[in-house]
Amino acid sequence: MNRFVIISGCSGGGKSTLLSELDRRGHGVVEEPGRRIVAEELAGTGDALPWVDTAAFARRAIAMSLRDREEAAKRRGWIFFDRGLIDAAAALEYATRTPVVVNYAAERFFRRIFITPPWREIYVNDADRRHTFQDAVAEYERLLTAFATLDYTVDVLPKIGVAERADIVLEHLRLT
Template sequence: MNRFVVISGCSGGGKSTLLAELGRRGYAVVEEPGRRIVKAEIHSNGTALPWIDPTAFLHRAIAMALADRASVGTPDDWIFFDRSLIDAAVALQHLTGKPELMSIGQLNRYHQRVFLTPPWSKIYVQDQERRHTLDSAMAEYSRLLEVYPSLGYDLSIVPKVGVEERADFILSTLNN
Protein backbone atom coordinates (compact mmCIF):
# COMPACT_ATOMS: atom_id res chain seq x y z
CA MET A 1 0.00 0.00 0.00
CA ASN A 2 1.22 3.49 -0.86
CA ARG A 3 1.89 5.34 2.42
CA PHE A 4 2.71 8.75 0.84
CA VAL A 5 -0.23 10.97 1.85
CA VAL A 6 -0.63 14.41 0.28
CA ILE A 7 -2.12 17.32 2.17
CA SER A 8 -2.68 20.00 -0.42
CA GLY A 9 -5.20 22.73 -1.07
CA CYS A 10 -5.47 26.44 -0.66
CA SER A 11 -2.34 28.36 0.19
CA GLY A 12 -2.84 29.74 3.68
CA GLY A 13 -5.45 27.07 4.48
CA GLY A 14 -3.56 25.66 7.47
CA LYS A 15 -1.57 22.85 5.83
CA SER A 16 1.72 23.56 7.60
CA THR A 17 0.03 23.82 11.00
CA LEU A 18 -1.78 20.55 10.31
CA LEU A 19 1.44 18.80 9.33
CA ALA A 20 3.13 20.11 12.47
CA GLU A 21 0.34 18.48 14.50
CA LEU A 22 0.76 15.17 12.66
CA GLY A 23 4.51 15.40 13.29
CA ARG A 24 3.85 16.07 16.97
CA ARG A 25 1.86 12.82 17.00
CA GLY A 26 4.89 10.92 15.73
CA TYR A 27 4.22 10.74 12.00
CA ALA A 28 6.88 11.57 9.43
CA VAL A 29 6.16 14.81 7.58
CA VAL A 30 7.77 16.44 4.58
CA GLU A 31 7.74 20.24 4.52
CA GLU A 32 6.39 22.03 1.47
CA PRO A 33 9.04 22.39 -1.26
CA GLY A 34 7.89 25.91 -2.13
CA ARG A 35 8.43 27.27 1.38
CA ARG A 36 11.90 25.69 1.55
CA ILE A 37 12.86 27.14 -1.82
CA VAL A 38 11.61 30.62 -0.92
CA LYS A 39 13.54 30.61 2.38
CA ALA A 40 16.75 29.51 0.65
CA GLU A 41 16.37 32.00 -2.21
CA ILE A 42 15.67 34.90 0.15
CA HIS A 43 18.65 33.92 2.30
CA SER A 44 20.99 33.75 -0.72
CA ASN A 45 19.47 36.70 -2.62
CA GLY A 46 18.45 34.22 -5.33
CA THR A 47 15.89 34.80 -8.06
CA ALA A 48 14.04 31.46 -8.23
CA LEU A 49 11.11 33.05 -6.40
CA PRO A 50 7.46 32.90 -7.46
CA TRP A 51 7.28 36.70 -7.73
CA ILE A 52 10.57 37.05 -9.70
CA ASP A 53 11.07 33.89 -11.80
CA PRO A 54 8.07 31.60 -11.30
CA THR A 55 9.21 29.12 -13.97
CA ALA A 56 12.57 28.53 -12.27
CA PHE A 57 10.81 28.35 -8.90
CA LEU A 58 8.37 25.68 -10.11
CA HIS A 59 11.08 23.61 -11.81
CA ARG A 60 12.94 23.59 -8.48
CA ALA A 61 9.75 22.64 -6.65
CA ILE A 62 9.25 19.64 -8.95
CA ALA A 63 12.87 18.54 -8.52
CA MET A 64 12.65 18.92 -4.74
CA ALA A 65 9.36 16.99 -4.56
CA LEU A 66 10.90 14.13 -6.55
CA ALA A 67 13.96 14.15 -4.27
CA ASP A 68 11.69 14.13 -1.20
CA ARG A 69 9.87 11.07 -2.48
CA ALA A 70 13.14 9.26 -3.17
CA SER A 71 14.61 10.13 0.22
CA VAL A 72 11.84 8.53 2.31
CA GLY A 73 12.13 5.04 0.85
CA THR A 74 9.32 2.57 1.52
CA PRO A 75 7.73 3.46 4.85
CA ASP A 76 5.82 1.19 7.19
CA ASP A 77 3.65 4.05 8.44
CA TRP A 78 2.06 7.14 6.91
CA ILE A 79 4.30 9.90 5.60
CA PHE A 80 2.53 13.21 5.14
CA PHE A 81 3.61 15.57 2.37
CA ASP A 82 2.85 19.29 2.54
CA ARG A 83 1.89 19.54 -1.13
CA SER A 84 3.20 17.25 -3.86
CA LEU A 85 4.98 17.35 -7.16
CA ILE A 86 1.50 17.41 -8.71
CA ASP A 87 0.88 20.82 -7.14
CA ALA A 88 4.05 22.20 -8.74
CA ALA A 89 3.24 20.57 -12.09
CA VAL A 90 -0.29 22.05 -12.02
CA ALA A 91 1.13 25.51 -11.35
CA LEU A 92 3.76 25.13 -14.07
CA GLN A 93 1.15 23.89 -16.54
CA HIS A 94 -1.04 26.89 -15.68
CA LEU A 95 1.93 29.22 -16.22
CA THR A 96 3.30 27.66 -19.41
CA GLY A 97 0.27 25.90 -20.93
CA LYS A 98 2.23 22.64 -21.33
CA PRO A 99 -0.17 19.76 -20.51
CA GLU A 100 2.53 17.09 -20.77
CA LEU A 101 3.76 18.17 -17.34
CA MET A 102 0.93 16.18 -15.75
CA SER A 103 2.48 12.88 -16.87
CA ILE A 104 4.98 13.32 -14.02
CA GLY A 105 2.06 12.95 -11.63
CA GLN A 106 0.98 9.70 -13.23
CA LEU A 107 4.46 8.20 -12.94
CA ASN A 108 4.99 9.18 -9.30
CA ARG A 109 1.87 8.13 -7.44
CA TYR A 110 0.86 9.06 -3.92
CA HIS A 111 -1.78 7.45 -1.71
CA GLN A 112 -5.15 7.28 -3.45
CA ARG A 113 -6.74 9.62 -0.88
CA VAL A 114 -5.60 13.25 -1.11
CA PHE A 115 -6.63 15.78 1.52
CA LEU A 116 -7.35 19.37 0.48
CA THR A 117 -7.52 22.30 2.87
CA PRO A 118 -10.16 24.71 1.55
CA PRO A 119 -9.86 28.49 1.38
CA TRP A 120 -10.26 29.91 4.87
CA SER A 121 -10.09 33.69 5.03
CA LYS A 122 -10.12 33.63 8.85
CA ILE A 123 -6.61 32.11 8.95
CA TYR A 124 -5.12 33.34 5.65
CA VAL A 125 -2.13 35.65 6.09
CA GLN A 126 0.43 37.07 3.71
CA ASP A 127 4.04 37.12 4.85
CA GLN A 128 7.54 37.42 3.40
CA GLU A 129 7.23 33.94 1.89
CA ARG A 130 3.55 34.12 0.87
CA ARG A 131 3.06 37.33 -1.05
CA HIS A 132 0.12 36.35 -3.27
CA THR A 133 -3.46 37.33 -2.51
CA LEU A 134 -6.22 35.11 -1.17
CA ASP A 135 -7.91 35.41 -4.58
CA SER A 136 -4.90 33.90 -6.36
CA ALA A 137 -4.70 31.19 -3.66
CA MET A 138 -8.38 30.38 -4.29
CA ALA A 139 -7.75 30.11 -8.05
CA GLU A 140 -4.90 27.69 -7.32
CA TYR A 141 -7.22 25.67 -5.06
CA SER A 142 -9.81 25.46 -7.87
CA ARG A 143 -7.18 24.05 -10.24
CA LEU A 144 -6.12 21.42 -7.69
CA LEU A 145 -9.74 20.51 -7.00
CA GLU A 146 -10.07 19.66 -10.69
CA VAL A 147 -6.67 18.09 -11.45
CA TYR A 148 -6.30 15.57 -8.63
CA PRO A 149 -9.51 13.68 -9.55
CA SER A 150 -8.54 13.82 -13.23
CA LEU A 151 -5.39 11.90 -12.28
CA GLY A 152 -7.43 9.26 -10.46
CA TYR A 153 -7.15 10.51 -6.88
CA ASP A 154 -10.00 10.58 -4.38
CA LEU A 155 -10.37 13.89 -2.54
CA SER A 156 -11.32 14.60 1.04
CA ILE A 157 -11.90 18.22 1.98
CA VAL A 158 -10.44 18.92 5.41
CA PRO A 159 -13.07 20.57 7.63
CA LYS A 160 -12.56 24.09 8.99
CA VAL A 161 -12.14 23.09 12.62
CA GLY A 162 -9.30 23.13 15.16
CA VAL A 163 -5.98 21.58 14.18
CA GLU A 164 -6.38 18.57 16.50
CA GLU A 165 -9.78 17.79 14.96
CA ARG A 166 -8.32 18.19 11.46
CA ALA A 167 -5.55 15.70 12.27
CA ASP A 168 -8.12 13.30 13.76
CA PHE A 169 -10.21 13.61 10.58
CA ILE A 170 -7.26 12.70 8.37
CA LEU A 171 -6.12 9.77 10.49
CA SER A 172 -9.62 8.33 10.88
CA THR A 173 -10.22 8.65 7.12
CA LEU A 174 -6.98 6.83 6.35
CA ASN A 175 -7.57 4.10 8.91
CA ASN A 176 -11.12 3.29 7.71
Protein backbone atom coordinates in the same frame (compact mmCIF):
# COMPACT_ATOMS: atom_id res chain seq x y z
CA MET B 1 -0.73 0.19 -0.34
CA ASN B 2 1.02 3.53 -0.87
CA ARG B 3 2.15 5.18 2.40
CA PHE B 4 2.68 8.65 0.92
CA VAL B 5 -0.21 10.96 1.83
CA ILE B 6 -0.59 14.43 0.37
CA ILE B 7 -1.97 17.30 2.40
CA SER B 8 -2.68 19.99 -0.17
CA GLY B 9 -4.82 23.06 -0.69
CA CYS B 10 -4.49 26.75 -1.19
CA SER B 11 -1.99 28.91 0.60
CA GLY B 12 -3.17 29.96 4.02
CA GLY B 13 -5.68 27.12 4.41
CA GLY B 14 -4.03 25.50 7.43
CA LYS B 15 -1.91 22.79 5.76
CA SER B 16 1.32 23.45 7.61
CA THR B 17 -0.46 23.67 10.95
CA LEU B 18 -2.10 20.30 10.25
CA LEU B 19 1.26 18.79 9.27
CA SER B 20 2.78 20.08 12.51
CA GLU B 21 0.01 18.32 14.44
CA LEU B 22 0.59 15.05 12.55
CA ASP B 23 4.33 15.37 13.25
CA ARG B 24 3.61 16.04 16.94
CA ARG B 25 1.62 12.79 16.98
CA GLY B 26 4.66 10.89 15.74
CA HIS B 27 3.99 10.61 12.01
CA GLY B 28 6.55 11.22 9.28
CA VAL B 29 6.20 14.64 7.65
CA VAL B 30 7.88 16.18 4.61
CA GLU B 31 8.03 19.96 4.64
CA GLU B 32 6.60 22.01 1.80
CA PRO B 33 9.12 22.43 -1.02
CA GLY B 34 7.97 25.98 -1.74
CA ARG B 35 8.91 27.40 1.64
CA ARG B 36 12.32 25.69 1.50
CA ILE B 37 12.96 27.04 -2.00
CA VAL B 38 11.98 30.58 -1.03
CA ALA B 39 14.41 30.45 1.92
CA GLU B 40 17.22 29.18 -0.34
CA GLU B 41 16.48 31.74 -3.04
CA LEU B 42 16.35 34.65 -0.59
CA ALA B 43 19.77 33.57 0.66
CA GLY B 44 21.06 33.26 -2.92
CA THR B 45 20.34 34.81 -6.29
CA GLY B 46 16.57 35.00 -5.97
CA ASP B 47 16.12 33.97 -9.59
CA ALA B 48 13.61 31.18 -8.82
CA LEU B 49 11.31 33.00 -6.42
CA PRO B 50 7.64 32.46 -7.27
CA TRP B 51 7.03 36.19 -7.69
CA VAL B 52 10.12 36.52 -9.94
CA ASP B 53 9.97 33.41 -12.17
CA THR B 54 7.06 31.09 -11.41
CA ALA B 55 8.18 28.46 -13.93
CA ALA B 56 11.73 28.28 -12.51
CA PHE B 57 10.28 28.06 -9.01
CA ALA B 58 7.92 25.24 -10.03
CA ARG B 59 10.73 23.32 -11.78
CA ARG B 60 12.83 23.52 -8.59
CA ALA B 61 9.80 22.37 -6.57
CA ILE B 62 9.32 19.36 -8.87
CA ALA B 63 12.99 18.36 -8.53
CA MET B 64 12.88 18.80 -4.74
CA SER B 65 9.63 16.83 -4.52
CA LEU B 66 11.12 13.91 -6.43
CA ARG B 67 14.10 13.89 -4.05
CA ASP B 68 11.69 14.09 -1.10
CA ARG B 69 9.87 10.98 -2.35
CA GLU B 70 13.16 9.12 -2.67
CA GLU B 71 14.15 10.01 0.89
CA ALA B 72 10.67 9.25 2.26
CA ALA B 73 10.85 5.73 0.83
CA LYS B 74 13.55 4.99 3.42
CA ARG B 75 11.16 5.75 6.28
CA ARG B 76 8.48 3.55 7.79
CA GLY B 77 4.77 4.19 8.32
CA TRP B 78 2.57 6.89 6.87
CA ILE B 79 4.50 9.82 5.43
CA PHE B 80 2.59 13.09 5.09
CA PHE B 81 3.67 15.54 2.41
CA ASP B 82 3.01 19.25 2.80
CA ARG B 83 2.14 19.80 -0.84
CA GLY B 84 4.75 18.32 -3.12
CA LEU B 85 5.04 16.89 -6.59
CA ILE B 86 1.52 17.32 -7.95
CA ASP B 87 1.19 20.82 -6.52
CA ALA B 88 4.49 21.76 -8.18
CA ALA B 89 3.47 20.21 -11.49
CA ALA B 90 0.16 22.11 -11.38
CA ALA B 91 2.09 25.34 -10.74
CA LEU B 92 4.39 24.67 -13.70
CA GLU B 93 1.39 23.86 -15.89
CA TYR B 94 -0.22 27.15 -14.88
CA ALA B 95 2.99 29.14 -15.44
CA THR B 96 3.78 27.66 -18.85
CA ARG B 97 0.27 26.87 -20.10
CA THR B 98 1.65 23.44 -21.08
CA PRO B 99 0.24 20.10 -19.86
CA VAL B 100 2.62 18.94 -17.14
CA VAL B 101 0.57 17.18 -14.44
CA VAL B 102 0.03 14.04 -16.55
CA ASN B 103 3.81 13.59 -16.80
CA TYR B 104 3.81 12.55 -13.14
CA ALA B 105 0.92 10.09 -13.24
CA ALA B 106 3.29 7.18 -12.50
CA GLU B 107 4.54 8.83 -9.29
CA ARG B 108 1.57 7.66 -7.22
CA PHE B 109 0.63 8.77 -3.75
CA PHE B 110 -2.04 7.37 -1.45
CA ARG B 111 -5.31 7.33 -3.39
CA ARG B 112 -6.97 9.94 -1.15
CA ILE B 113 -5.72 13.50 -1.12
CA PHE B 114 -6.60 15.63 1.88
CA ILE B 115 -7.10 19.23 0.87
CA THR B 116 -7.64 22.38 2.88
CA PRO B 117 -10.15 24.77 1.30
CA PRO B 118 -9.77 28.54 1.10
CA TRP B 119 -10.36 29.95 4.57
CA ARG B 120 -10.42 33.75 4.63
CA GLU B 121 -10.53 33.97 8.43
CA ILE B 122 -7.08 32.37 8.83
CA TYR B 123 -5.44 33.58 5.60
CA VAL B 124 -2.48 35.92 6.16
CA ASN B 125 0.27 37.23 3.95
CA ASP B 126 3.89 37.13 5.03
CA ALA B 127 7.30 37.73 3.45
CA ASP B 128 7.08 34.38 1.63
CA ARG B 129 3.36 34.48 0.76
CA ARG B 130 2.78 37.60 -1.26
CA HIS B 131 -0.27 36.66 -3.33
CA THR B 132 -3.86 37.63 -2.56
CA PHE B 133 -6.63 35.52 -1.11
CA GLN B 134 -8.22 35.49 -4.58
CA ASP B 135 -4.96 34.06 -5.98
CA ALA B 136 -5.11 31.37 -3.28
CA VAL B 137 -8.68 30.48 -4.30
CA ALA B 138 -7.63 30.17 -7.95
CA GLU B 139 -4.72 27.97 -6.87
CA TYR B 140 -7.14 25.73 -4.94
CA GLU B 141 -9.32 25.30 -8.02
CA ARG B 142 -6.28 24.40 -10.16
CA LEU B 143 -5.26 21.79 -7.60
CA LEU B 144 -8.72 20.20 -7.61
CA THR B 145 -8.42 19.88 -11.40
CA ALA B 146 -4.89 18.43 -11.18
CA PHE B 147 -5.90 15.76 -8.66
CA ALA B 148 -8.96 14.85 -10.72
CA THR B 149 -6.78 14.55 -13.83
CA LEU B 150 -4.70 11.93 -12.00
CA ASP B 151 -7.78 10.12 -10.67
CA TYR B 152 -7.29 10.78 -6.96
CA THR B 153 -10.13 10.94 -4.46
CA VAL B 154 -10.10 14.38 -2.85
CA ASP B 155 -11.30 14.80 0.71
CA VAL B 156 -11.94 18.45 1.49
CA LEU B 157 -11.17 19.00 5.15
CA PRO B 158 -13.71 21.03 7.12
CA LYS B 159 -12.84 24.42 8.58
CA ILE B 160 -12.39 23.21 12.15
CA GLY B 161 -9.60 23.02 14.71
CA VAL B 162 -6.28 21.42 13.84
CA ALA B 163 -6.66 18.48 16.25
CA GLU B 164 -10.04 17.61 14.76
CA ARG B 165 -8.62 17.85 11.23
CA ALA B 166 -5.78 15.51 12.19
CA ASP B 167 -8.30 13.07 13.70
CA ILE B 168 -10.26 13.05 10.42
CA VAL B 169 -7.16 12.33 8.34
CA LEU B 170 -5.96 9.55 10.63
CA GLU B 171 -9.44 8.01 10.87
CA HIS B 172 -9.69 7.84 7.05
CA LEU B 173 -6.31 6.08 6.97
CA ARG B 174 -7.36 3.59 9.65
CA LEU B 175 -10.39 2.65 7.57
CA THR B 176 -8.25 1.62 4.57
